[in-house]
Amino acid sequence: MQVYSLSDKIYKIITLLLGIFWVIDGILQFQPKMFTQLFPLKVLYPLISAQPIFLRLLIHTGINIFSSHLIIFNVLAASLQLLVGLILIIPDLKDFRITALYISIIWALIVWVFGQGLGMIFTGSASFYTGAPGSAILYIIIAIFLLFPKSIPEYYMPQVAGLILFIGGILNETHMFWTKAGQSMLLNLYLGNNFVLLNVIEIGILFTFGILLIIKPTKILGWVMVFFLLLIWCTSQGFGGVINFPNGLATDLSSAPLFMLFIVPLLYNNKSYLLPTIFDEKKSVGIINRVVLNKWFFAIILICIGVFMGFIFNISVNSTSKNTVGVSNMSM
DSSP: OOOOOHHHHHHHHHHHHHHHHHHHHHHHHTSGGGGSTHHIIIIIGGGGTTOOHHHHHHHHHHHHHHHHTHHHHHHHHHHHHHHHHHHHHOGGGGGGHHHHHHHHHHHHHHIIIIITGGGGTTTTOOOGGGTTTOHHHHHHHHHHHHHOTTTSOGGGHHHHHHHHHHHHHHHTTSGGGGSHHHHHHHOOSOOTTOHHHHHHHHHHHHHHHHHHHHHOOOHHHHHHHHHHHHHHHHTTSGGGGGGGTTSSOOOSSOHHHHHGGGTHHHHTOOSSOSOTTTTOGGGOOSHHHHHHTOHHHHHHHHHHHHHHHHHHHHHHHHHHHHHHHHHHHHHO
16 A cells, blocks of 8 residues: 655645636536627626726737637637646546646636736735635646645645735725725625724734734644635625526636635644744844744734835825826816
């Protein structure tokens, strides 16, 4: 009987789960409405709105090409996703896994740009709670981990997840989410006048989880993250729209379920710390290195960066508003 190490088991589990996600995406892409103009009109073209001009032109061109031969391209897209998923799932096809992972990276990059508008991160309306930075970029990162397990061990995945959560907190500092309309987009609830407080809580949650995953990733934190991701998948992400299957326009399960793959190494870990050497003061040389590599100093720096980015966003919005008012007065 062959005995596998813990890393081997985690690698196999993540590979299997990634394959299942790709198969689900392929099945969703075969929904009848995907072969009609409803798909580009309701899913793709809205991505162009509020994008920077250079991205707007690029995305618009790609969508036009896809729409001009919709049935052919949709069959190819769905088949490719199914093929990648099946190769990752079926043990007898393991010799093709590396090729499949490289293909998945290329395809996911195309989807991220033309099918998800780069997660809408340049529009001011992107939020981790609604799926930013996009499931496609998560596919890419996970595939890179699986392609280079020795150079980038899987136990770094929770820390990468922490960084993404921290960036998600910064995205929630944009002007839109300090308004009632922005919060209504995130939470389908009666908000009253508590939308500012809600955004502070939402940002605080993302910053807290992000920093903890980076400096102190534990098994308990992993299970808390699973619950948190399930919660936002049910509420803010509406199950990715898959509840309308087979008559829907959902292209994937959304980002929250896929994000759980970054947490898998934590769930199989019995230690409190996954990466003790990164913030190990005893192994650092010199007082400067000891300060810089101290995990709590690192946490404080991250919080300062997050607060600073919030000020930058608000200053830029205020200056833009003043310029707009000035132009309006001149036109009058």
